[in-house]
Amino acid sequence: MSEKRVYIETFGCQMNLADSEMVLDALAKDGYSVCDSSKDASLVLYNTCSVRDNAEGKIRGRLDHLKGVKKERPEMKIGIMGCMAQREKAELLKKYPHLDLVVGTDQFVHMPALIEQLEEQKQIAATEFGDFEDRNWGSIRKDGINAWIPVMRGCNYNCTYCVVPNTRGKEKSRDPQLIEEDIRRVVDQGFSQVTLLGQTIDAYGKTLGDGTNFAKLLRRVHAIDGLKRIRFITSHPKDITDELLDTIAELPRVCKHLHVPAQCGSSRILRLMGRRYTREGYLDFVERARSRMPDVELLTDIIVGFPRETDADYQETVSLMHEVKFAGAYVFMYSPRPGTGAWNLEDDVPMEEKKARCNEILAIQLEHQEQWYKSLRGKTFEILVEGPSKSNPERLSGRSIGNLNIVIPRTDAAGNKRDHLIGDLVNVHINDSTNLTLFGDIEE
Numbered sequence: 001m002s003e004k005r006v007y008i009e010t011f012g013c014q015m016n017l018a019d020s021e022m023v024l025d026a027l028a029k030d031g032y033s034v035c036d037s038s039k040d041a042s043l044v045l046y047n048t049c050s051v052r053d054n055a056e057g058k059i060r061g062r063l064d065h066l067k068g069v070k071k072e073r074p075e076m077k078i079g080i081m082g083c084m085a086q087r088e089k090a091e092l093l094k095k096y097p098h099l100d101l102v103v104g105t106d107q108f109v110h111m112p113a114l115i116e117q118l119e120e121q122k123q124i125a126a127t128e129f130g131d132f133e134d135r136n137w138g139s140i141r142k143d144g145i146n147a148w149i150p151v152m153r154g155c156n157y158n159c160t161y162c163v164v165p166n167t168r169g170k171e172k173s174r175d176p177q178l179i180e181e182d183i184r185r186v187v188d189q190g191f192s193q194v195t196l197l198g199q200t201i202d203a204y205g206k207t208l209g210d211g212t213n214f215a216k217l218l219r220r221v222h223a224i225d226g227l228k229r230i231r232f233i234t235s236h237p238k239d240i241t242d243e244l245l246d247t248i249a250e251l252p253r254v255c256k257h258l259h260v261p262a263q264c265g266s267s268r269i270l271r272l273m274g275r276r277y278t279r280e281g282y283l284d285f286v287e288r289a290r291s292r293m294p295d296v297e298l299l300t301d302i303i304v305g306f307p308r309e310t311d312a313d314y315q316e317t318v319s320l321m322h323e324v325k326f327a328g329a330y331v332f333m334y335s336p337r338p339g340t341g342a343w344n345l346e347d348d349v350p351m352e353e354k355k356a357r358c359n360e361i362l363a364i365q366l367e368h369q370e371q372w373y374k375s376l377r378g379k380t381f382e383i384l385v386e387g388p389s390k391s392n393p394e395r396l397s398g399r400s401i402g403n404l405n406i407v408i409p410r411t412d413a414a415g416n417k418r419d420h421l422i423g424d425l426v427n428v429h430i431n432d433s434t435n436l437t438l439f440g441d442i443e444e
C-alpha cells in the first residue's frame, strides 16, 4: 500500500485527545489522510494511557492482535505514543518485535521525521523528555464545537498512586500569548467553546515566573470575541485561590464547573496518597467555592481501596459524598502502578471489597443525581448545543453553564430538523430526567 493513511486510537484523558489532534495535523502536512479503521491504514498509532493497568491491558491486546496483521501486511507501520510509551520506552520494542515506533509524550510532534527514519532503521524509540517546544502546533479537530487547548504540560505533585509525573514530566506552563493565538484561530474556524487543559490547571503560570496565573489567563481568554463558553480541567484543591474563584464567579462565559478531585474523605489516607490537603482543607475549598457561586457544579474523582484503607477510612469517603453532594464523580478502584510512591505499599484491600466500595460510592452519587435532577424539572437553563446525542440521534444534546447534560428533540413540533442550532446557545425548559440526563425543549 503506497498511499499514506493513518488510523489513530486514543485512550485516556483529554490531554491525549489534544496530543492526537496535533499528531494528525503533523501527519496531514506530510501527506497522510485519516482513516477510520486499522484495516485501511498504512500507519496505526495508539495513543496510550498508563493510569490503570487495565488501560495498558487494552493496548497489549491491540498489539497482540496486530501481530498477525503485520505478517500479512509487513509494510504497515505500528506506533505507540503517550504515557505507556513514555513509561516502558524501548522495552516495548523488545516485547513486541512487530512494533515499529515508540514515541514519548514530548516527542510525538516529530512523528513524520521518525517515520521517515524507519526507512533506515527497523525499530525506533524516541522518548527523550523535557524539550517539548511551546509553539502553535496545528491540530486536526473533529468535534467542531469544542476545542481542547493544552495550557500546560506535566505535573509537579507526586501523588503516590499516580504515573503522570513519570510519564509527562515536570509542570511547564505555556506562553499565554501562544495560548491566545491558538484560541483566536479556533474561534476563526467556528468553534464556540474551548476547554483549557492541564493536569493541575489552577497551578498555571508558576513556572513562567512573571506573576502570570490561571485567573489572569482566564481573563485574557474571556476577552476573546466570539467564544461562547470557556471550560477547564483539572484543578488541584491546594491551588484554587480566592482570586481564581472570584474570577470564575465574575466572568459570565467561564463555566461554573470545577473538576477538583477529592480522591478520598479520610485525612489519613490523603496523607498516604501524598495529596497535600486534609478532609477539612477540601471542605474549606467547597465552602469558598459555594459561598461565591451557590450553583457551582463540583466534579470529583474518588479512589477506593488505596493501601491501608480501613472501613473507618472508607466511611469517611462515604460521609464526604453525602456532605458535599457532588455534581458528578468518577470512581476508581486503586490499581498499583510501577514507579509510583505507593508501588511498594502492600495492595491490601481485597478486590471484592474494592468492588463493593466502588459500587456503593457510585450508587450514592447516582442517587444524589437522581434527586437533584428531579428538583431541576420546571427550570430553564441556557445550553450550548453540541450535536446529536450519542445515545439517541433523534435528540440534540448540550450542556449548561455548569456541566449538566441536557437533551432536546432534534426536530421541532412542525417536524423540521434543528441541526442549525448546533454551536448556538438556547434556553431549554426541563420537563423530565433520569439520574444521568435531563430532558427538555426549547423555551419559546
Ligand code: SF4
Residues within 6 Å of the ligand: 155, 156, 157, 158, 159, 162, 163, 164, 165, 199, 200, 236
Ligand atoms: S496532581 Fe497528583 S494525581 Fe494529579 S497529575 Fe499530579 S501527581 Fe497525578
